[in-house]
Amino acid sequence: MSTSAGQKGEVIVETRNLTKTYKDFWGRSKVHALKALDLNVRRGEIFGLLGPNGSGKSTTIKLLLGLLFPTSGEALVFGKDAADVSKNERIGYLPEESYLYKFLNAEETLDFYGRLFNMSGARRKSRIRDLINLIDLDWAKRRQLKEYSKGMTRRIGLAQALINDPELIVLDEPTTGLDPIGTRDMKDLIVRLRDQGKTILMCSHLLADVQDVCDRIAILHQGELKELGAVDSLLSVQDITQIQAKNLTPDTEEAIRKLIAENQGELVSMDHPTTTLEDLFLSIVRDSESRPGFVSHQEDADQQEEPVAAE
Amino acid sequence: MVVDQSEFESFGSWFYIYMVDFSMLALFMLVGWAILAFALAAIRNSPIRAAKMIAGTIKRAFMVDFPSTSIRRTMAMSRLAIQEAIRNKVLIIFVLFVALLLFAGWFLDVENDHPARLYLGFVLSASTYLLLALAMFLSAFSLPNDIKNRTIYTITTKPVRAHEIFLGRVFGFAAVGTLLLVLMASVSYGFVIRGLDHEHTIDKTAIEWDESTGLGTGKTSLDGYHRHDFTINEKLKNADGLVGTTELSKGHAHNIYLRDGDYIVEPPTGDLLARVPVYGKLSFLDRYGQPSEEGGLNVGKEWTYRSYIEGNTLSTAIWEFENLTKEMFVTTGSDDGVLPLELNLRVFRSTKGKIESRIHGEILLVNPEETLSSVDRFSAPIPFEADEFVTSQVNIKFSDIRRQNPVTGELQNIDLFKDLVDSGKLQVHIRCKDHAQFFGMARADVYIRAPEGSFEANLIKCYLGIWMQMLLVILLGVFFSTFLNGIVALISSVAIVAMGMFAGFIGDIQTGEAPGGGPIESIVRNITQQGATLELEMGDTAIEVIESLDGFYLNTMESLAKLAPDFSKFNMSAKVAYGYDIHLNLILRQLVTTMVYFFVLVLAGYFILTSREIAA
Ligand SMILES: Nc1ncnc2c1ncn2[C@@H]1O[C@H](COP(=O)(O)OP(=O)(O)O)[C@@H](O)[C@H]1O
């Protein structure tokens, strides 16, 4: 997992003090869904928003796409305000559920969205063929989406997000509804897209998704940013060393301390253990419940250098 | 048929007034919106930020979004709207319409005196209501459904602009509606033609021949609940065998041909017309022959659309026609022309005369130049008879126009255009001859009949009016659906359309033309059991209070109603049914009105959609 890609490139997505409070009909505050979020997503990285349900991930994404307006703060994509529709030319978005027209078939769906990008007929045609192959739905391309399974819908949803060959791909819970193989394919595809130079902003409540593919992650909890940094640095625990060995009898086990001290025996691995994200996650949740408002940024140092990096 | 006063205005003056009115209203709304939007934004943010946001929105609209309008994107949205509509089985409406026509016999009065009017009125209003209802449903629910299903998320995150979403819906539904209208129009046309078509036969042996004149008279067979009197003159017989015509019955007549020794009655003629009326200006003289400011009498029989002149007095109705030329009346090749007048006079009897008998009147053709002596101005009276609810055609032959020689007392011929028409102007004076009887008339009731227009062309013009109503309804529906949910948007559309249809009525209460006054006065009348047509009996202050309250209410309603397009002005089915050509002027006004609403609503829809949180 390359962290360097995320550190340098130009800033594609930027939020400044981004805050969203859902109001009720009378203008009274109902939910503080997002609290003063500062983020940068740079060209060429896979950036993950991680957090339990209701932590504000989708809200963040909707603010970036102009589906919601910030209560305060700013959301910029390609340096443009989120309300500017022209930014959408370079964005692909997969919503949390694939909100597509059920009476269209796969080809018609992609054709329709292709038209919304003002793509010529010839270009739409070749693009649709490529995408249907990419998501392996050639066999069902003439069937109405209402006949699709959840996984198939998810895949066609991804295809519509890629129709314009976007520079920035925004994926809201990309693996929900997919079986393990589908999940694996989706993750591979995400990495492949990154390798083609695309920038990916995804969110998930599934730790495994984020851990496997993301270069950097932000952990949200109750609308607050709790952690921000490269995945491997977030997960390594520096003051503990873990050793893994095999073929030890109880006798030799007894001698392990000695053996280690004398550096004998078969050393299979010696490492800083990575906590699982789950542990990190749970500790954050526990932490934030005991100390509300506290934010620990492993990347604080990086962020201060940001003007240099962004140029 | 009632003709709205505004139809006599020229397009130019109408356009001027309309534009001034509308610009004021638009400006008022724009300022109102800006203040409201600013206030709302300022509550949530700082005023400076609010101002910046509004300025940004407006700038983005005119600098970025409108210039980058794409036909392909808009058409993609339209296609989707069409697919959605078809999927919702809207063409069921057409099936419904056909069924309605199939069973029309059950509820249409087959013995009606004017079957053409009845059928035309029926198919035109049925198509209008079905189409408008469909337009309301389609337009009010579409966008709200997209928002509810969140399919809108995948739309607004594409480069499609808010006005393209709006226009796509409008064009798509308009396309569906147009298809439906064309289908309904074709079926309707067939229905009317077939419904009016019938045959009569003539029993040769029953014809009564007058030895001296050689004319044969008789009655046709009874078909379609009527028969015709006819007169045959075999001397007239020309190459194709035409020997006569029947009398008018149920609004039509038939030509009679002699072929192979049999009298053949041809299909009906004269029931599907597009008469082109040339209207004049109407003024009145009172019973003493003095110009009357208030117009004619109001006999209290109906609202003031018509005025009455009293019989056997100097009471006169004067129509002044303009821009008359000889070429309008002289058929090429002949020297003698005909001035074709048509009179649709109401007859009001104050004494119980013979109800059946017609009432006598006279027409005078008058030179409008008042400096001439009355001897030189007036023609001799031309008598006519009028019947209630029947159009009297008075075709005045030029050679029949005479004047009494003041010296010899003899009637002598005069030349209509040399002696009576003054720089294209001519007055037609009408009086009632019978004592204690009255003629009622409005400006549109007497006119010179110009050469006939085409009925089919007229029908198409009428459908164009229906089409524009549909477009307006779709525009309103989509507009409301940008900020209301489906049901509320639908109700709002219905309310606006109803308000538009009754806009004229609100105006009539204002000008006192509709009896009974405003809502408060009506309530008072109800409670105190006073009829609507009498003067209100109360203390002066009480009346004043009631009237000022009503005035305020009606003024507000009128301004609101002005915001709504006046749908009644788009409904031209009466003209088609009564056989009057629809003047291009009317179509032009409707076109302008539709276009104005189009731009205003698209613009408003754009700003509402862009300033709305789609995912909230
Ligand atoms: N339209 C809305 N109106 C009111 N509250 C909302 C709305 N959408 C989301 N919320 C609330 O905002 C919080 C964050 O939601 P969301 O961003 O969808 O979370 P996540 O995507 O991380 O699961 C939740 O408490 C949710 O209930």
Ligand SMILES: [Mg+2]
């Ligand atoms: Mg979510």
